[in-house]
Amino acid sequence: MIKSDRLLARLDELARIGATPQGGVNRPALSPLDRAARSWLATAAQARGFALYTDALANLFIRRDGRGPDRPPVLIGSHLDSQPSGGRFDGALGTLAAFECLETLEDQGIATDHPVEVVAWTNEEGSRFEPGTMGSKAFAGKAQVEDWLAVMDGSGARFGDELAATLAALPQARPRPIGVPPHAYVELHIEQGQILEAERITIGVVTGVQGARWFNVVVDGEAAHAGTTPLSYRHDALAAAARLLAQLPPLMVADGTARLTCGRLVVEPGSTNVIPGRVVFTIDSRHPEPARLDAIEARIRAMAAAETTARMTVERTLDLAPCRFDPVIVAAIDQAAADLGLSRRHLPSGAFHDALHLAAICPAGMIFVPCRGGISHNEAESIVPDDAIAGTEVLLAVTRQLAGG
Amino acid sequence: MIKSDRLLARLDELARIGATPQGGVNRPALSPLDRAARSWLATAAQARGFALYTDALANLFIRRDGRGPDRPPVLIGSHLDSQPSGGRFDGALGTLAAFECLETLEDQGIATDHPVEVVAWTNEEGSRFEPGTMGSKAFAGKAQVEDWLAVMDGSGARFGDELAATLAALPQARPRPIGVPPHAYVELHIEQGQILEAERITIGVVTGVQGARWFNVVVDGEAAHAGTTPLSYRHDALAAAARLLAQLPPLMVADGTARLTCGRLVVEPGSTNVIPGRVVFTIDSRHPEPARLDAIEARIRAMAAAETTARMTVERTLDLAPCRFDPVIVAAIDQAAADLGLSRRHLPSGAFHDALHLAAICPAGMIFVPCRGGISHNEAESIVPDDAIAGTEVLLAVTRQLAGG
Numbered sequence: 001m002i003k004s005d006r007l008l009a010r011l012d013e014l015a016r017i018g019a020t021p022q023g024g025v026n027r028p029a030l031s032p033l034d035r036a037a038r039s040w041l042a043t044a045a046q047a048r049g050f051a052l053y054t055d056a057l058a059n060l061f062i063r064r065d066g067r068g069p070d071r072p073p074v075l076i077g078s079h080l081d082s083q084p085s086g087g088r089f090d091g092a093l094g095t096l097a098a099f100e101c102l103e104t105l106e107d108q109g110i111a112t113d114h115p116v117e118v119v120a121w122t123n124e125e126g127s128r129f130e131p132g133t134m135g136s137k138a139f140a141g142k143a144q145v146e147d148w149l150a151v152m153d154g155s156g157a158r159f160g161d162e163l164a165a166t167l168a169a170l171p172q173a174r175p176r177p178i179g180v181p182p183h184a185y186v187e188l189h190i191e192q193g194q195i196l197e198a199e200r201i202t203i204g205v206v207t208g209v210q211g212a213r214w215f216n217v218v219v220d221g222e223a224a225h226a227g228t229t230p231l232s233y234r235h236d237a238l239a240a241a242a243r244l245l246a247q248l249p250p251l252m253v254a255d256g257t258a259r260l261t262c263g264r265l266v267v268e269p270g271s272t273n274v275i276p277g278r279v280v281f282t283i284d285s286r287h288p289e290p291a292r293l294d295a296i297e298a299r300i301r302a303m304a305a306a307e308t309t310a311r312m313t314v315e316r317t318l319d320l321a322p323c324r325f326d327p328v329i330v331a332a333i334d335q336a337a338a339d340l341g342l343s344r345r346h347l348p349s350g351a352f353h354d355a356l357h358l359a360a361i362c363p364a365g366m367i368f369v370p371c372r373g374g375i376s377h378n379e380a381e382s383i384v385p386d387d388a389i390a391g392t393e394v395l396l397a398v399t400r401q402l403a404g405g
Numbered sequence: 406m407i408k409s410d411r412l413l414a415r416l417d418e419l420a421r422i423g424a425t426p427q428g429g430v431n432r433p434a435l436s437p438l439d440r441a442a443r444s445w446l447a448t449a450a451q452a453r454g455f456a457l458y459t460d461a462l463a464n465l466f467i468r469r470d471g472r473g474p475d476r477p478p479v480l481i482g483s484h485l486d487s488q489p490s491g492g493r494f495d496g497a498l499g500t501l502a503a504f505e506c507l508e509t510l511e512d513q514g515i516a517t518d519h520p521v522e523v524v525a526w527t528n529e530e531g532s533r534f535e536p537g538t539m540g541s542k543a544f545a546g547k548a549q550v551e552d553w554l555a556v557m558d559g560s561g562a563r564f565g566d567e568l569a570a571t572l573a574a575l576p577q578a579r580p581r582p583i584g585v586p587p588h589a590y591v592e593l594h595i596e597q598g599q600i601l602e603a604e605r606i607t608i609g610v611v612t613g614v615q616g617a618r619w620f621n622v623v624v625d626g627e628a629a630h631a632g633t634t635p636l637s638y639r640h641d642a643l644a645a646a647a648r649l650l651a652q653l654p655p656l657m658v659a660d661g662t663a664r665l666t667c668g669r670l671v672v673e674p675g676s677t678n679v680i681p682g683r684v685v686f687t688i689d690s691r692h693p694e695p696a697r698l699d700a701i702e703a704r705i706r707a708m709a710a711a712e713t714t715a716r717m718t719v720e721r722t723l724d725l726a727p728c729r730f731d732p733v734i735v736a737a738i739d740q741a742a743a744d745l746g747l748s749r750r751h752l753p754s755g756a757f758h759d760a761l762h763l764a765a766i767c768p769a770g771m772i773f774v775p776c777r778g779g780i781s782h783n784e785a786e787s788i789v790p791d792d793a794i795a796g797t798e799v800l801l802a803v804t805r806q807l808a809g810g
């Protein structure tokens with residue numbers, strides 16, 4: 001049994017770091033607030049005598065040794081960064097639940113064959129520095145830190161500089177090589193969807209993650225006077241963008257499984273009486289079927305190419321193939337929930353997660369718990385405490401089984 | 406005859422204040438750069454012994470006395486502020502041409518019955534502080550400075566503070582009451598349209614200004630996770646905005662005289678994988694017929710009301726009725742161009758100008774000269790020097806006629 005009061009108190013404490021007036025959090029990746037969250041967790045880890053490690057991406061590891069010190073660790077965790085108007089539980093629950101498991105093992109003097117490590121992955125969200133899941137992607141060998149050093153956030157801050165500052169702010173974590181494959185990886189997370197709540201189920205046994213592709217679309221038109229320029233002379237970048245964006249919901253009507261979103265759009269020069277000369281916007285496309293991801297991308301490119309009043313350039317900035325989690329991990333989660341007498345169902349993940357990358361280098365899986373109304377990436381994100389506790393108990397049971405002993 | 410080299414040199418000098426790398430200017434209303442432009446012009450005025458005045462809106466007046474010191478002045482001028490990616494001639498040409506006329510009267514010792522005053526109106530563009538034409542609107546008694554003191558720019562700076570700083574930066578201008586009606590008002594401006602260039606005509610004799618209405622549209626949806634939220638659960642503020650914006654070009658196809666533009670649009674929270682919870686955008690609507698302005702506004706409000714996935718609130722932020730310029734001024738401009746042997750045609754103004762407000766309190770009119778490709782509100786704005794000189798000669802002739810003597 002975990003100490004549920006301790007877990008809930010820690011969730012409250014972490015939510016204060018970057019708290020927003022509406023009850024959410026704004027803790028951008030590698031920001032001073034992210035560093036504060038890391039330091040706070042590191043202090044708690046040191047108080048328990050756990051060792052701290054970090055790597056080239058500033059992924060943070062908290063280690064409790066096993067009987068076999070050279071065995072690969074069972075890795076459990078999530079991320080500490082948030083969306084700009086994010087919720088209190090996205091990432092935070094999985095990280096603190098994993099730490100609660102580590103403390104419970106220590107409290108109860110449970111020896112494991114494999115070491116157990118808690119991880120907080122760097123920049124899962126991708127809302128400050130694109131793309132998301134940088135830390136786990138590099139850990140899985142799919143990219144290198146050098147690929148992203150020059151990436152800038154909206155204010156012109158460089159990823160490389162903020163990464164270095166974050167590493168410098170946690171001197172107590174010892175550097176180690178990135179990406180040594182763990183024995184297994186398990187992540188607890190809020191569902192960020194409506195299924196578990198609608199079906200009144202406590203534990204989601206996640207079978208895999210749908211694929212995601214992100215696009216950056218640049219629309220080059222011509223700035224001109226709003227009062228004098230007739231339609232036939234206009235090269236209105238925003239009118240062209242709106243035409244394309246208005247076609248995304250019908251695409252979702254045609255394919256009920258597709259998820260298409262423009263979350264970011266910037267207009268230049270951005271003056272009421274000036275026809276926009278340039279618009280830059282993003283598209284986030286998701287689908288569990290690779291063939292449908294291809295078809296949707298082709299459709300987006302065709303719409304862009306068909307625009308005659310402005311030039312549209314479509315660049316793919318992220319490509320995450322759909323994945324299926326290891327059947328052994330899926331079965332272990334299912335069994336643990338059953339042993340604890342918890343309602344459960346198998347379901348795919350609509351959101352992508354760091355576990356997607358880990359699945360490429362070790363057996364990986366995820367546990368979902370419900371969040372109210374499926375609302376996430378929103379300050380109103382909320383969970384039932386009992387669900388958080390139940391999810392953590394499942395994580396503990398699976399961790400013990402995987403770590404052996 | 407004016408001194409054309411002096412005029413062209415001054416246009417070059419002014420273009421350096423707020424110059425952009427692409428050859429345009431960015432001189433926001435009441436900014437330090439606007440203050441620098443005012444100081445520069447005031448210094449030139451003092452060097453010629455002209456008196457300087459200002460009023461509650463920081464409109465700047467440069468006065469050359471007439472024989473009858475108590476007679477109302479003939480007012481000529483334009484504005485010194487620019488769009489964020491503006492051109493070198495929008496406003497600048499009319500202000501410096503008016504100053505050139507004043508200097509020419511002085512050079513040649515021409516006495517006039519009425520005083521002649523050059524004016525630089527405050528915040529014509531409205532791109533930093535909305536609405537535009539604040540200075541002339543208040544001068545015409547249609548608004549008061551108190552109406553706008555709390556208006557903020559995009560960075561949170563208050564209009565009232567920036568106005569006070571601008572007045573303080575020009576202590577040599579003596580304060581005087583706002584809005585004493587002038588004898589007449591004449592403004593030279595680039596056409597900002599394609600008609601004069603296409604017809605190879607030098608002088609546009611402006612018959613009036615089409616009406617303009619500005620709207621601020623707030624779209625309230627709900628931020629949610631882009632990967633997990635099905636279409637039926639989405640309240641996507643940007644998808645709703647795009648649906649409305651995609652209908653504006655068809656409205657312009659249906660009414661070839663209408664001009665409809667969304668020049669500004671901001672998405673919140675603005676993250677690639679978050680469904681936008683809130684979008685705020687502007688619509689600039691223009692038409693010479695009041696009934697059509699009404700019909701277009703009704704259509705916009707109906708589209709907003711018909712949106713079912715998000716709540717759209719439409720607020721009208723500017724309402725400029727169409728105006729016709731005084732036939733006496735129109736005839737005087739026509740005759741002056743004819744006397745100078747210049748090609749000319751009558752035409753309405755597609756853009757609004759400070760002259761629109763002046764027309765409510767005195768006989769007013771405008772002279773247009775061509776600009777290349779009709780391009781304006783754009784750093785690429787450009788004119789033929791001979792056209793600028795011709796327009797200034799027409800302004801001088803009309804000013805002399807109206808001022809008498």
